[in-house]
Amino acid sequence: MSKLELNNDALVRLDHGLSADRPIVTKHDLWPEVGPGMQDMHYEVELGIVMRGRMAHRNRHWVGEFGPGDVWLTGIWEPHSAEITEVPLELCMFHIYPPMLAQWKFPEYPDCNWLSFFTAPPEERPQQLSNRGDIWLDIARQVLALTPDQDRFDQLLLRPLLMRFLTELGRVWPGFEATSSIRVGTYEHIGRAIAAVFETPHRLSVTEGADLAGMNRNVFTEKFQELMGMSFAEFSLKHRLYLASHALRETDLPLKAIATHFGFTDKSHLHRSFVRLFGQTPHDYRRSNLRPVAVV
Template sequence: MIKEADLKRFYFELDEETPVQVLLNRHEDIGEGWFDMHYELELGVVVEGRMVREYFGHKVEIGPGDIWLCNMWEPHGFEIVEAPCEVVVFVVDPKYCATSHFLNKDISMAFMASPAERPRTLSNSKQEMKGLAKKVQVQFSEDDDPDWAKLYFFQAMLSLIEKWEPQSPMTSYGSRTSIQGALRLIFRERRLITTKEAASVCNMSVTKFTALFKDLMGSTFSDFALQYRIKGAASQLKNSDLTQEAVALNWGFTDASHLHKHLYHVVDKKL
């Protein structure tokens, strides 16, 4: 059972030039696993072996050719049940996923559906998905090319959602788009945004907005917005020459000390 106290928060360094990152992981031991959460979307494909994927209230065992999806800041974990277990993982900037016109489909809906309702590889498509994952292994064992990462990600998503439709009303396009104003506000402005302000942008009462955001995103608005600011500040601290005080102010924290209180969750990326 996932416990919030056991969760690790991972931070990735994606940007406009590299909105999709590919990770090639090999797990050698039965019983290996951990729980984590992160801002980025996640799509994984099992190439060899088997694992159990776990979310709050949902658990599923998957094998070669099967996929899993994780939404933004969604707690999730895994345990290896057949080793060695090789997986290919796509880590994707949600902003890129939501604004890309590469496909004539709203692929972000697949991530926002509840874990039990998300698309899964059809039985007659598992060999095709496994073959795609093997191509990714070959490609990215030699070179981390962001363009190939995007192409392979969209190819996997197109195969996955081609015949899939969301079942729950809460994952409908209308429900999802109703919070887009709040998401755009987070992505656009590096400051503290109150739930009241976000609800106003979406033309909702605070009560209605709070409940809908939590249902769709699996997180309160305030925590979601805070984690986005922490991610941005952590990345800027690592990749710029700005002082800690300047970075803190740039991302809406009162000072460097205030930012430091939130950075202890930051860990090296590994999925």
């Protein structure tokens, strides 16, 4: 592996080509062999449907068994992996740009937090639900009927399909009713602090985030946690750990150089933080040769 320089232009933000202009991307996967499947972590949230086969899906420390008609949800900066237990395993997935969900507002339900499906703890999310599998499979078939390259018109059609998915989840998930205190415009302010996190590989303090959002520190802390499901400090740390994981996979730079570049005190600080999030050391993570990130 050749040594690559780390620079701000190379910061990886979104794995699936998402942006404000392309807020939803879908994926159709077919796994023919039993064994380890995908291992991933990304900013965008993920919603998937099992169409055939079975898998064990791990989010953080929670593991669920998923079969035909089951759904799973993965949150922001959440390490997740799958073990394929019955083949062929066929999956249909939505990858969703979080700011779009954070800013979705409708007069019929003006103050709900559409991100709450993904920011609740994994064990509390509306996952599995094969008793409503006909609904999820119908949506999946409509998604797969769109053209593979998903032009602008297909992108428009994805919005009502995703909305149908989330509203059907909301019907059966009591947690959705408990998330209605987010106000219109909240993300407009918090989004400035999130953008700043993406623009630097270094640590940003809560005070700096609050200043960027134009909020009192306490208000900013409360609103950020409520909307994003984690503190600003945790969001910033997970982003830097994500960038560090990319550097471990894509370069042979020493851990000390990676730690310094991404704002950790030293390599021991990076090591401790990395183990807490990924459940393995940076050395083991690099050696495991995970699937490369798609750089966009």
